[in-house]
Amino acid sequence: xSLGIEKPAAADSEPERPVVIGGSTRFVPGQSNDRITIVNGxxxxxxxxxxLWRNRDLLxxxxxxxxxxxxxxxxxxxxxxxxxxxxxxxxxxxxxKVISRTQQPHFAIxxxxxxxxxxxxxxxxQGSTTVVVGKAGIIKKVAFPRELLAMSTVGVAVVxxxxxxxxxxxxxxxxxxxxxxxxxxxxxxxxxxxxVFTSAVSIFxxxxxxxxxxxxxxxxxxxxxxxxxxPIVYPFGQVGSHLAKYHLTWLYLANxxxxxxxxxxxxxxxxxxxxxxxxxxxxxxxxLLPSYGDGWYAMMIGxxxxxxxxxxxxxxxxxxxxEGNFAxxx
Amino acid sequence: xxTNAIEVREISKQFKLYTEKxxxxxxxxxxxxxxxxxxxxxxxxxxxxxxxxxTFGILGRNGCGKSTLLKCIAxxxxxxSGEIRxxxxxxxxxxxxxxxxxxxxxxxxxxxxxxxxxxxxxxxxKRYDDIVxxxxxxxxxxxxxxxxxxxxxxxxxxxxxxxxxxxxxxVDEVLAVxxxxxxxxxxxxxxxxxxxxxxxxxxxxxxxxxxQNCQRVMVMNHGQVITIDEPGEGIRVFLADLLGVxxxxxxxxxxxxxxxxxxxxxxxxxxxxxxxxxxxxxxxLTITADVDSLAPVPNGMATIAIHDDNNxxxxxxxxxxxxxxxxxxxxGGMVRFHFPxxxxxxxxxSVSVGVRSATDTAIYDWKDQVTKFEVANPGRATGRVRLLPxxxxxxxxxxxxxxxxxxxxxxxxxxSILPGWEESTA
Numbered sequence: 119x120s121l122g123i124e125k126p127a128a129a130d131s132e133p134e135r136p137v138v139i140g141g142s143t144r145f146v147p148g149q150s151n152d153r154i155t156i157v158n159g160x161x162x163x164x165x166x167x168x169x170l171w172r173n174r175d176l177l178x179x180x181x182x183x184x185x186x187x188x189x190x191x192x193x194x195x196x197x198x199x200x201x202x203x204x205x206x207x208x209x210x211x212x213x214x215k216v217i218s219r220t221q222q223p224h225f226a227i228x229x230x231x232x233x234x235x236x237x238x239x240x241x242x243x244q245g246s247t248t249v250v251v252g253k254a255g256i257i258k259k260v261a262f263p264r265e266l267l268a269m270s271t272v273g274v275a276v277v278x279x280x281x282x283x284x285x286x287x288x289x290x291x292x293x294x295x296x297x298x299x300x301x302x303x304x305x306x307x308x309x310x311x312x313x314v315f316t317s318a319v320s321i322f323x324x325x326x327x328x329x330x331x332x333x334x335x336x337x338x339x340x341x342x343x344x345x346x347x348x349p350i351v352y353p354f355g356q357v358g359s360h361l362a363k364y365h366l367t368w369l370y371l372a373n374x375x376x377x378x379x380x381x382x383x384x385x386x387x388x389x390x391x392x393x394x395x396x397x398x399x400x401x402x403x404x405x406l407l408p409s410y411g412d413g414w415y416a417m418m419i420g421x422x423x424x425x426x427x428x429x430x431x432x433x434x435x436x437x438x439x440x441e442g443n444f445a446x447x448x
Numbered sequence: 449x450x451t452n453a454i455e456v457r458e459i460s461k462q463f464k465l466y467t468e469k470x471x472x473x474x475x476x477x478x479x480x481x482x483x484x485x486x487x488x489x490x491x492x493x494x495x496x497x498x499x500x501x502x503t504f505g506i507l508g509r510n511g512c513g514k515s516t517l518l519k520c521i522a523x524x525x526x527x528x529s530g531e532i533r534x535x536x537x538x539x540x541x542x543x544x545x546x547x548x549x550x551x552x553x554x555x556x557x558x559x560x561x562x563x564x565x566x567x568x569x570x571x572x573x574k575r576y577d578d579i580v581x582x583x584x585x586x587x588x589x590x591x592x593x594x595x596x597x598x599x600x601x602x603x604x605x606x607x608x609x610x611x612x613x614x615x616x617x618x619v620d621e622v623l624a625v626x627x628x629x630x631x632x633x634x635x636x637x638x639x640x641x642x643x644x645x646x647x648x649x650x651x652x653x654x655x656x657x658x659x660q661n662c663q664r665v666m667v668m669n670h671g672q673v674i675t676i677d678e679p680g681e682g683i684r685v686f687l688a689d690l691l692g693v694x695x696x697x698x699x700x701x702x703x704x705x706x707x708x709x710x711x712x713x714x715x716x717x718x719x720x721x722x723x724x725x726x727x728x729x730x731x732x733l734t735i736t737a738d739v740d741s742l743a744p745v746p747n748g749m750a751t752i753a754i755h756d757d758n759n760x761x762x763x764x765x766x767x768x769x770x771x772x773x774x775x776x777x778x779x780g781g782m783v784r785f786h787f788p789x790x791x792x793x794x795x796x797x798s799v800s801v802g803v804r805s806a807t808d809t810a811i812y813d814w815k816d817q818v819t820k821f822e823v824a825n826p827g828r829a830t831g832r833v834r835l836l837p838x839x840x841x842x843x844x845x846x847x848x849x850x851x852x853x854x855x856x857x858x859x860x861x862x863x864s865i866l867p868g869w870e871e872s873t874a
Contacts, residue, residue, distance in 0.1 A: 154534065155538065157532040157534070158530065173566075175569040187551045255546065256547040257524075261522045445519065
């Protein structure tokens with residue numbers, strides 16, 4: 119219809135040859151279409167994993183976006199991300215050190231080790247419940263692996279985790295404490311296991327909350343209970359003997375966050391027991407952590423890791439099932 | 449051998465229409481886990497192959513399932529049953545700027561949106577300058593998107609989407625954005641995509657967009673495919689079947705105004721009668737009205753009016769034209785209106801016929817929109833009226849040196865058509 123009077127461009131006369139403009143290779147018919155995407159009602163786990171990997175850049179971007187949106191407009195910026203953990207730390211420290219008068223040395227460091235792990239898990243799980251619902255606009259209009267939204271909340275939590283680790287290192291230096299250098303290799307393993315477990319939980323929760331908006335509130339309550347079921351403010355040593363009496367230690371340790379928190383405490387706090395100095399005539403030893411060697415911790419992490427991988431795959435399957443109707447449910 | 453870019457096989461999609469949305473646990477428990485819903489099939493056994501390099505349109509009125517199909521192909525919705533295969537990379541433009549974060553700068557949003565559409569970070573970096581230039585936002589790219597005007601927002605969205613350079617592009621009625629110059633740019637880009645052999649799938653109910661851009665169109669209604677055909681025929685089917693215009697109908701005899709004369713059956717015949725329902729622009733049309741009269745009507749004036757499908761008047765005969773005078777004897781006869789050439793383009797037109805008195809204002813009978821005829825344009829001109837411009841081109845200061853082929857013909861630039869072009873630009 120339109121009468122285009124234009125100088126014939128080079129691209130028109132030879133459309134089959136790749137034309138490079140501005141450094142980017144332009145489209146060549148028949149070259150890039152070897153990839154076939156299949157859309158159907160089924161969940162292909164392998165395909166989902168492949169898609170997640172292919173879109174890893176997007177995960178980083180989504181995480182960065184979340185962080186930027188969260189802190190961009192505030193004057194203190196990322197300092198706010200530290201305020202909540204700092205306050206929690208201060209409160210528990212006050213309660214246990216000043217009011218309950220625990221004689222555990224460097225109690226703040228002990229607390230910090232556990233809270234570090236807990237904050238990562240808690241922030242991800244709590245954030246993931248609303249992330250899919252909150253991003254309805256994108257989900258309805260753009261196709262991309264939606265698991266990445268849930269994983270981006272994990273990404274945000276990891277960034278905050280990194281900041282907290284920095285603060286912890288300053289604390290350690292200030293108190294002149296040294297972690298157990300020989301067992302330091304356990305930390306990356308524990309971190310990876312925690313990451314996989316957290317991702318699994320987050321992906322699951324993000325999908326379920328689309329259909330059952332109660333999940334959000336349920337999660338809040340459940341996380342509160344979960345916190346007290348994890349040895350963070352109290353040492354495992356205090357409950358360990360009671361549990362052993364009823365042969366329930368395994369049940370307690372079935373909480374995947376517990377062995378990981380204990381590993382962090384074991385390596386960073388670097389003390390498995392202490393002897394109180396006041397009101398302790400027999401010089402009784404107060405146990406904090408199991409005094410087994412690194413092997414025990416490594417085994418626990420290994421179990422958590424394997425279970426978490428299973429949960430992760432399961433959560434992808436569940437997500438895949440539920441995802442099909444996201445665009446209509448939101 | 450035609451390669452298919454998209455193969456849609458037996459796709460069905462069921463939506464559950466809940467009478468009331470109950471998403472809380474409490475309500476689910478009360479209802480025993482079961483929620484009352486009415487199944488609604490948005491798509492039913494849809495089969496279609498879209499060839500590589502083709503621009504394919506999906507036509508249908510609101511709620512016919514065309515957008516649902518597009519979302520299924522894009523992977524946003526999962527079909528209830530069936531399978532879709534897409535060859536090559538795919539980008540969907542269902543809404544421009546979908547996924548923009550208002551709090552982020554234009555730059556950040558380019559990266560975010562590009563990633564959402566499936567580009568890697570390195571790819572976006574390569575195309576970044578092109579995108580900014582295309583969106584004409586060089587000066588504002590570091591501003592937050594929430595401070596953008598809606599035009600800027602949409603421009604940025606389009607710029608990102610087209611610079612993804614997918615093998616298959618899905619477009620959902622988004623091309624009508626921005627000011628005229630930007631729209632032109634968008635259309636140019638679509639044309640460029642077509643030249644490069646990419647596959648484009650457009651969903652719309654705008655028939656002119658379809659006619660101008662598509663090689664084939666599919667008409668849908670109630671989640672099912674009505675027809676897959678050339679744009680001209682597809683649009684005709686769309687207008688006739690879906691807008692409820694219906695096929696040619698003949699009227700029943702009505703009452704007689706003044707009890708003297710009554711118009712009975714009115715029929716339309718055209719140059720293609722017998723072979724097809726519609727006529728082509730430029731063909732002849734004959735409207736014949738059967739007239740009964742109880743007494744002679746010596747001073748009759750036959751009038752005719754033609755309305756288009758929007759009920760806009762296209763033509764009404766001059767009521768005082770002596771050519772329209774008819775003398776009807778007792779017993780009646782046939783009044784014939786003959787148009788040697790109908791210069792109309794696409795549409796369904798209704799014909800009203802009447803006989804009035806030439807001497808006073810008395811109307812003997814008037815049959816409003818009593819019959820219909822359809823014009824289907826095999827070409828790509830759009831609008832209501834078929835005008836045939838002669839177009840030629842000349843350089844400034846010179847005489848007309850040659851002719852450019854008329855509208856509808858393939859424009860092939862060559863030195864013989866444009867003599868002097870090379871010299872003037874060299």
